[in-house]
Amino acid sequence: MSIRTLEEHTQHTKDPSSLPAPARLRTVPRVLSVAGTDPTGGAGIQADLKSIGAHGGYGMAVVTSLVAQNTRGVRSVHTPPSAFLEEQLLAVSDDVTIDAVKIGMLGDVDTIRTVRRWLPRVAGAVVVLDPVMVATSGDRLLAAEAEDELRALVPLADLVTPNLAELAVLLGEPVAPDWDTALDQGKRLAAATGTSVLVKGGHLVARTMGDAEAGGCPDALVDSSGSVLVVPGARVDTRNTHGTGCSLSAALATVQARTGDWEQSLVLVKDWLRGALERADELEVGGGNGPIHHFHQFSAGSVQKVPQDGRPFSELVWELTSGHRSAIETLGFVRALGDGSLPDGQFAYYLAQDALYLGEYSRVLARASALAPTEAEQQFWAKSALNCLEVESELHRTWLAGREAPGRQGPVTKAYVDHLLAASGNGSYAVLVAAVLPCFWLYAHVGNVLHAQWSDAGADRAHPYADWMETYADPAFADATARAIAYADSAFEHASPVDRAAMINAFEASAWYEHEFFDAPTRPDLRESAKLP
Ligand SMILES: Nc1ncnc2c1ncn2[C@@H]1O[C@H](COP(=O)(O)OP(=O)(O)O)[C@@H](O)[C@H]1O
Numbered sequence: 001m002s003i004r005t006l007e008e009h010t011q012h013t014k015d016p017s018s019l020p021a022p023a024r025l026r027t028v029p030r031v032l033s034v035a036g037t038d039p040t041g042g043a044g045i046q047a048d049l050k051s052i053g054a055h056g057g058y059g060m061a062v063v064t065s066l067v068a069q070n071t072r073g074v075r076s077v078h079t080p081p082s083a084f085l086e087e088q089l090l091a092v093s094d095d096v097t098i099d100a101v102k103i104g105m106l107g108d109v110d111t112i113r114t115v116r117r118w119l120p121r122v123a124g125a126v127v128v129l130d131p132v133m134v135a136t137s138g139d140r141l142l143a144a145e146a147e148d149e150l151r152a153l154v155p156l157a158d159l160v161t162p163n164l165a166e167l168a169v170l171l172g173e174p175v176a177p178d179w180d181t182a183l184d185q186g187k188r189l190a191a192a193t194g195t196s197v198l199v200k201g202g203h204l205v206a207r208t209m210g211d212a213e214a215g216g217c218p219d220a221l222v223d224s225s226g227s228v229l230v231v232p233g234a235r236v237d238t239r240n241t242h243g244t245g246c247s248l249s250a251a252l253a254t255v256q257a258r259t260g261d262w263e264q265s266l267v268l269v270k271d272w273l274r275g276a277l278e279r280a281d282e283l284e285v286g287g288g289n290g291p292i293h294h295f296h297q298f299s300a301g302s303v304q305k306v307p308q309d310g311r312p313f314s315e316l317v318w319e320l321t322s323g324h325r326s327a328i329e330t331l332g333f334v335r336a337l338g339d340g341s342l343p344d345g346q347f348a349y350y351l352a353q354d355a356l357y358l359g360e361y362s363r364v365l366a367r368a369s370a371l372a373p374t375e376a377e378q379q380f381w382a383k384s385a386l387n388c389l390e391v392e393s394e395l396h397r398t399w400l401a402g403r404e405a406p407g408r409q410g411p412v413t414k415a416y417v418d419h420l421l422a423a424s425g426n427g428s429y430a431v432l433v434a435a436v437l438p439c440f441w442l443y444a445h446v447g448n449v450l451h452a453q454w455s456d457a458g459a460d461r462a463h464p465y466a467d468w469m470e471t472y473a474d475p476a477f478a479d480a481t482a483r484a485i486a487y488a489d490s491a492f493e494h495a496s497p498v499d500r501a502a503m504i505n506a507f508e509a510s511a512w513y514e515h516e517f518f519d520a521p522t523r524p525d526l527r528e529s530a531k532l533p
């Protein structure tokens with residue numbers, strides 16, 4: 001087969017402006033990875049295709065370089081003539097409407113120029129550029145003389161996802177020694193190029209993080225106006241991180257093409273990446289830095305967690321989370337709430353966080369209403385969403401009026417809300433209902449336990465938190481909780497094995513966040529980080 005150049009080819013095709021504009025949002029986006037290879041499947045094109053598939057996209061691939069590498073390092077690189085790269089690119093774009101492009105390893109100047117000339121053909125597609133320069137093993141994947149050319153490509157992308165070393169090279173500066181400097185570099189790169197930058201915390205050690213991120217692994221979306229949106233994440237203790245950057249950027253391109261919302265996309269992808277890192281060690285691939293588990297949520301390990309004994313979902317998860325329940329009941333905050341000795345400052349922090357939480361929870365419930373399979377369920381979740389907003393404004397009108405309260409989400413609130421948003425972006429009604437259920441159920445449970453203790457002790461009206469206990473021990477709330485449980489049970493009954501496993505995970509994670517949420521007010525470090533700067 002002959003290899004035509006882009007210029008020659010142009011004479012044989014329609015004017016690009018006459019091509020139909022790609023659909024901006026697609027349930028199954030068509031995502032093209034333009035990248036190098038990794039025969040062990042952990043990075044490059046192979047990782048991208050898994051990542052795209054794991055996020056519900058249709059994956060396609062154009063190879064820039066063939067890389068003889070494994071989990072221990074790179075042995076050699078073979079780059080086909082750039083005319084052949086053009087031929088591959090055109091073969092795809094002449095035939096397929098591309099919703100998103102992820103660009104990874106480009107290798108040399110010719111390759112970058114070829115991709116650059118081709119990019120206008122996919123105008124309208126989401127473009128994520130992972131400016132691959134050096135592998136974890138330390139091997140170069142971009143010729144030093146190609147750095148300027150790569151820099152010039154950045155303005156053509158919607159999002160660029162450099163790691164700290166790559167961020168430094170793009171700016172021509174030393175590598176950021178801490179998170180604040182990295183954010184500052186991200187802002188300057190975004191301002192200079194007009195392209196949003198994802199600043200990644202993967203290569204920062206804990207001591208270089210600010211208080212709010214200590215011990216974690218945050219990423220931040222920085223746009224050209226200088227706005228910074230930090231998405232926190234837990235740091236997973238594993239050496240199997242090969243290909244995290246490739247996988248993250250391909251996943252982001254896919255989810256963005258489906259949702260059109262960068263923040264939501266990052267929240268969802270980070271949640272997935274955490275699971276992929278947590279389960280990476282199970283794969284046992286190679287003797288070096290092994291790959292992450294792209295399909296952790298579909299794997300036998302997850303599905304095997306679901307008992308096949310026909311028990312309803314509610315029975316299963318109530319048993320699985322009994323540890324969280326007993327821990328919540330013995331928390332200093334909950335005991336002091338019950339006996340009335342809770343300091344007002346801690347209660348005010350808790351209520352202010354609750355109000356911030358409810359505003360977001362309401363959105364997530366509205367999404368459950370949108371996905372609901374029956375009209376009764378649709379109505380129930382919509383009414384619950386409205387009720388949250390009413391409770392939120394009531395909190396501001398009564399308890400929070402005149403109290404000094406934090407103005408922004410504390411780390412636990414943010415992480416909990418992010419988890420719910422990720423469940424809501426997942427697209428499965430069953431998983432979303434499982435994720436929202438602990439907020440009903442554990443509140444009703446704690447409310448009942450404390451209310452019973454208070455009643456047994458004579459129901460003293462002077463108890464400072466009597467109203468709070470009455471709210472959550474209220475029969476109407478118990479009724480709403482029972483309905484939420486019944487809907488979750490029914491969703492579980494009709495769910496696929498994969499969704500059943502995901503439901504259990506979603507419920508367990510929310511129960512864990514409920515536990516942390518009740519504990520947060522007693523922790524001065526967390527209270528401090530929720531104060532407005
Ligand atoms: N140990 C870890 N635990 C959790 N997330 C991690 C870990 N290492 C990297 N990440 C995440 O993986 C993604 C890739 O980050 P990074 O390792 O900085 O990039 P690269 O793979 O390009 O070098 C980021 O979202 C980062 O936060």
Ligand SMILES: Cc1ncc(COP(=O)(O)OP(=O)(O)O)c(N)n1
Nearest residue numbers: 036037043044135136243244245246
């Ligand atoms: C072909 C190819 N592309 C990119 C990389 C680097 O991958 P990255 O996601 O940055 O992860 P590390 O492997 O460097 O952690 C690669 N190795 N090969």
